[in-house]
Amino acid sequence: MADYLLPRLLGLAVLTPLVSFFAILLFGTRMGKRGVAGGVCATAAILFSAVLSFSAFGVWITTHPPVPVAHHGEHETGEHQTGEHGEESHGHAETAHDEAGHAEAAHAETHGDGDSASHAATPHYTGEIYLLGKFGDLRLTISYYIDALTICMFCMVTLIATCIHSYAQGYMHDELVDDYVDHEATLDDGSHVHRPGRYHRFFQYLSLFCFSMLGLVYAGNIVMVFVFWELVGICSYFLIGFYIERQSASTAANKAFIVNRVGDFGMIIGLMVIWTGLGTFSFGDVPLFDDNGVALVDEHGEQLEQPGIFTQVRTAVAHHTPDGIIKAASPDETAALVAVAGPDASRAELSQLIDEQVPQWRAEKDEKGAPRGYWLMIVGGVGIFCGCVGKSAQFPLHTWLPDAMEGPTPVSALVHSATMVAAGVYLVGRFYPFFVPEVLLVIACTGVFTLFMAATIAITATDIKRVLAYSTISQLGYMMLALGVGGWLAGMMHLITHAFFKSLLFMCSGSVIHAVHTNEMTEMGGLRKKMPYTAYTMLVGCLAIIGAGVPFLIGFSGYYSKDAILEQSLSLMQTPGNPGWTQVFFLAAAGGAAITAFYMFRLWYLTFAGEPRNQERYDHAHESPKVMYVPLVVLAVFAAGVAWHLPFPGSDSPSLANVNLTNLLEQARPLETLADAPGQLIAMTWPAEHKSHASGIVVQATMVAFATAMGGLLLATVFYCWRKLNPEDVRNQFAWVYRFLLHKWWFDELYNFLFERPVHFVASLASAIDKTIFDRLIDGTASVVKTFAKWFELVADQKIVDGAVNGFANRVYASGLWLRNVQRGNLREYVLFIMIGAAVIYMLMSFFGGGAIAG
Amino acid sequence: MNLLTDPITVSHYMVVGAVLFVVGLVCMGTKRNALGVLMGIELVLNGANINFIAFGSKYLRAETLGLDGQLIALFVIVLAAAEAAVALAIALNFYNNHSTIDVDRADDLKG
Numbered sequence: 001m002a003d004y005l006l007p008r009l010l011g012l013a014v015l016t017p018l019v020s021f022f023a024i025l026l027f028g029t030r031m032g033k034r035g036v037a038g039g040v041c042a043t044a045a046i047l048f049s050a051v052l053s054f055s056a057f058g059v060w061i062t063t064h065p066p067v068p069v070a071h072h073g074e075h076e077t078g079e080h081q082t083g084e085h086g087e088e089s090h091g092h093a094e095t096a097h098d099e100a101g102h103a104e105a106a107h108a109e110t111h112g113d114g115d116s117a118s119h120a121a122t123p124h125y126t127g128e129i130y131l132l133g134k135f136g137d138l139r140l141t142i143s144y145y146i147d148a149l150t151i152c153m154f155c156m157v158t159l160i161a162t163c164i165h166s167y168a169q170g171y172m173h174d175e176l177v178d179d180y181v182d183h184e185a186t187l188d189d190g191s192h193v194h195r196p197g198r199y200h201r202f203f204q205y206l207s208l209f210c211f212s213m214l215g216l217v218y219a220g221n222i223v224m225v226f227v228f229w230e231l232v233g234i235c236s237y238f239l240i241g242f243y244i245e246r247q248s249a250s251t252a253a254n255k256a257f258i259v260n261r262v263g264d265f266g267m268i269i270g271l272m273v274i275w276t277g278l279g280t281f282s283f284g285d286v287p288l289f290d291d292n293g294v295a296l297v298d299e300h301g302e303q304l305e306q307p308g309i310f311t312q313v314r315t316a317v318a319h320h321t322p323d324g325i326i327k328a329a330s331p332d333e334t335a336a337l338v339a340v341a342g343p344d345a346s347r348a349e350l351s352q353l354i355d356e357q358v359p360q361w362r363a364e365k366d367e368k369g370a371p372r373g374y375w376l377m378i379v380g381g382v383g384i385f386c387g388c389v390g391k392s393a394q395f396p397l398h399t400w401l402p403d404a405m406e407g408p409t410p411v412s413a414l415v416h417s418a419t420m421v422a423a424g425v426y427l428v429g430r431f432y433p434f435f436v437p438e439v440l441l442v443i444a445c446t447g448v449f450t451l452f453m454a455a456t457i458a459i460t461a462t463d464i465k466r467v468l469a470y471s472t473i474s475q476l477g478y479m480m481l482a483l484g485v486g487g488w489l490a491g492m493m494h495l496i497t498h499a500f501f502k503s504l505l506f507m508c509s510g511s512v513i514h515a516v517h518t519n520e521m522t523e524m525g526g527l528r529k530k531m532p533y534t535a536y537t538m539l540v541g542c543l544a545i546i547g548a549g550v551p552f553l554i555g556f557s558g559y560y561s562k563d564a565i566l567e568q569s570l571s572l573m574q575t576p577g578n579p580g581w582t583q584v585f586f587l588a589a590a591g592g593a594a595i596t597a598f599y600m601f602r603l604w605y606l607t608f609a610g611e612p613r614n615q616e617r618y619d620h621a622h623e624s625p626k627v628m629y630v631p632l633v634v635l636a637v638f639a640a641g642v643a644w645h646l647p648f649p650g651s652d653s654p655s656l657a658n659v660n661l662t663n664l665l666e667q668a669r670p671l672e673t674l675a676d677a678p679g680q681l682i683a684m685t686w687p688a689e690h691k692s693h694a695s696g697i698v699v700q701a702t703m704v705a706f707a708t709a710m711g712g713l714l715l716a717t718v719f720y721c722w723r724k725l726n727p728e729d730v731r732n733q734f735a736w737v738y739r740f741l742l743h744k745w746w747f748d749e750l751y752n753f754l755f756e757r758p759v760h761f762v763a764s765l766a767s768a769i770d771k772t773i774f775d776r777l778i779d780g781t782a783s784v785v786k787t788f789a790k791w792f793e794l795v796a797d798q799k800i801v802d803g804a805v806n807g808f809a810n811r812v813y814a815s816g817l818w819l820r821n822v823q824r825g826n827l828r829e830y831v832l833f834i835m836i837g838a839a840v841i842y843m844l845m846s847f848f849g850g851g852a853i854a855g
Numbered sequence: 856m857n858l859l860t861d862p863i864t865v866s867h868y869m870v871v872g873a874v875l876f877v878v879g880l881v882c883m884g885t886k887r888n889a890l891g892v893l894m895g896i897e898l899v900l901n902g903a904n905i906n907f908i909a910f911g912s913k914y915l916r917a918e919t920l921g922l923d924g925q926l927i928a929l930f931v932i933v934l935a936a937a938e939a940a941v942a943l944a945i946a947l948n949f950y951n952n953h954s955t956i957d958v959d960r961a962d963d964l965k966g
Contacts, residue, residue: 826965
């Protein structure tokens with residue numbers, strides 16, 4: 001049932017926003033007064049998507065009831081139930097693996113039993129909807145890959161998007177006019193830009209974005225992911241540049257788009273490696289058919305399948321280097337084999353010859369100790385990760401995200417904090433089996449640097465949205481760190497929880513901006529009395545993001561995910577044999593947690609606590625309308641409790657008692673994270689994620705997390721609530737640090753110096769070359785041609801052609817003039833002519849007519 | 856052969872026709888009076904008519920009834936009448952404009 005229902009439910013959920021997009025695109029201006037119904041249309045569409053997604057969620061948890069992960073204190077010998085929960089529902093109950101003992105067993109090809117959901121150990125459904133094209137063995141398809149992670153992402157995206165659509169109907173209300181005055185866009189003469197309101201346009205883009213994002217999550221192959229990846233990119237571009245008349249907005253939109261292209265370049269390299277090495281773009285296995293659509297079967301009558309990416313990298317033998325990658329890495333040897341076999345060898349013989357050599361090649365190692373093809377895997381992994389760096393605004397491509405705050409706030413909430421920027425993290429999580437440990441190290445280093453850098457910048461920012469933007473970058477850094485240190489579940493969980501509380505925070509900030517018409521926190525203060533809903537839902541968001549909670553008992557959603565990240569970093573640090581500098585991951589994450597707590601509460605205190613700093617703005621402030629604050633409350637509930645391990649409501653069956661975020665995500669866990677992964681090039685071991693649940697690590701990490709969060713909170717309270725310390729003094733004390741942070745680590749200036757200036761220099765050089773050499777060459781050629789043409793025109797046209805025509809005309813004219821003399825107007829003369837003429841003709845015909853007359 | 860002594864044949868008719876034709880032609884070529892010119896035209900046409908009748912007569916072809924030449928002559932007479940009407944109208948108009956019908960004065964269309 002599930003394999004029939006899930007793709008259809010989720011596919012419909014993907015397409016509904018697209019329908020809304022086209023409806024608004026075609027009839028937007030005619031939808032109610034000034035397109036007001038466009039908002040309703042988009043909201044209804046995404047609400048329907050949400051309903052479908054949650055139906056799919058219901059189908060999933062009934063067919064794949066999550067089971068609790070058994071945690072044992074002694075993880076060195078502990079047993080784990082692995083993620084084969086899906087098998088049970090199909091009646092193929094798998095016993096739990098003895099994980100530590102048979103680390104490699106997890107990689108073993110699972111036993112095919114004819115069910116598409118059971119080839120890999122994680123339960124999933126995959127299939128093709130439409131074949132776009134076939135190039136040799138490569139199939140470009142529209143396909144789907146649905147597992148627990150997909151379901152979670154669908155529910156998260158549609159739920160948040162529904163809230164934001166509702167909120168945006170209130171927020172964008174001032175666009176519902178025929179003559180919208182943009183006070184931030186000034187014309188040359190100093191007046192403001194007047195333009196028609198673009199209310200429906202906004203919802204049109206939001207709908208397109210929802211379609212793209214859901215399509216990205218639904219996609220069953222990496223090319224389709226890439227297509228939707230670019231689609232969300234272009235939606236982001238449209239939405240950042242929504243106020244296109246503002247110089248800053250159009251620049252920011254361009255910046256976001258161009259910076260993302262840099263990352264996508266790496267991603268295309270990754271795609272090339274995958275194509276070369278694995279010969280498929282599909283995540284899961286694809287059933288094979290011949291040209292007539294008949295299923296291909298092997299000698300046992302079982303359906304033949306083209307192994308997908310995950311199946312190829314997950315085999316016990318392959319470990320990290322699949323056969324295809326090894327073959328791709330051995331071009332010389334392959335060529336030698338082909339030469340030996342001679343020109344008569346058939347294709348099958350050749351491939352058999354090569355296949356026989358693969359185990360031998362696999363055993364070889366280069367001088368650095370890397371197995372053959374390992375570097376290719378590193379290049380491919382880092383390439384894919386490059387795309388994620390761009391999309392998820394990681395160092396060094398993070399600079400676009402703060403500028404992207406030029407878009408309307410609902411966009412910041414939906415696109416630039418909760419969903420699209422999380423797509424990079426999602427892709428790293430989805431592609432996790434493909435990443436070899438060395439790539440994980442790259443991911444971890446990128447993440448840890450990003451999280452620390454962005455957190456420090458957020459301290460000094462005074463623009464409320466920029467604080468949140470840097471906070472987003474920092475939290476995305478946390479997710480990357482989590483994934484990089486081997487904490488797949490921690491990273492994915494933080495992705496989900498962060499989506500909820502960050503969209504909540506952004507929407508609260510939007511509510512504030514809506515009320516006081518400024519982004520500057522220095523103009524705010526004391527607003528909690530004016531707008532209680534906003535203030536207290538934002539407080540929930542702040543508490544969630546700092547991971548507040550009662551240690552070991554209960555906490556806001558961030559408490560669970562952030563602690564999981566810290567635990568895994570600590571686990572990596574404490575793994576025997578790992579170098580001492582791996583402590584950096586844990587220390588930076590813990591320090592980042594303290595800074596997060598500090599800047600989030602600095603934001604809250606500056607905005608809502610204390611006395612109003614700008615009385616005029618304070619007086620005009622008001623609570624937002626209901627359509628805006630109700631979504632805030634909904635999201636606040638989720639931000640607080642999405643990670644809670646509550647008994648699932650309305651279920652008395654024991655199988656549903658374990659439905660919670662952790663157990664759900666556990667079902668989608670890639671098997672790699674269940675075993676220790678040693679690096680091949682560096683002496684480091686990535687511990688299995690379950691080891692981070694050892695009580696020693698958990699206690700340590702939780703205490704550190706609690707202490708840092710409370711420390712940061714306390715510091716913020718001292719500075720900005722109790723006013724015991726003056727931030728001004730600190731600022732003066734550490735003037736250079738302050739300047740450093742205020743200028744965002746001088747990244748924009750650095751890029752300006754490193755890339756823009758050289759580019760401008762090269763461009764001016766090229767333009768000079770163009771002007772002096774190429775233009776002259778072309779101009780010279782042109783003038784030669786022109787001179788020749790002039791001369792040729794003189795000779796050929798004027799002399800010959802015109803001469804001939806004019807000469808003829810002159811002759812005719814002259815003869816006409818001469819013949820005029822005959823017409824003298826004398827009638828009798830004419831008669832004479834007739835007489836003479838007739839006589840002459842008669843005589844001529846008599847002599848020469850050959851007897852025609854007088855025969 | 857002597858036309859004056861021989862019995863009447865086609866040749867006699869042709870002589871009369873030729874005389875009429877030449878007289879008419881000379882009349883057209885020498886008269887300055889437009890009416891004189893018109894008269895010359897009539898003479899030319901009648902000279903032609905006599906030829907038609909002569910060639911269509913039994914003198915030339917004994918087996919025929921000899922009506923076809925006469926028929927054409929009738930056509931020519933009708934045409935001559937129409938032509939004379941038009942020509943007289945022109946002459947009248949010319950007189951109205953120039954107070955004369957001297958054709959030598961009618962040189963407005965000279966080249």
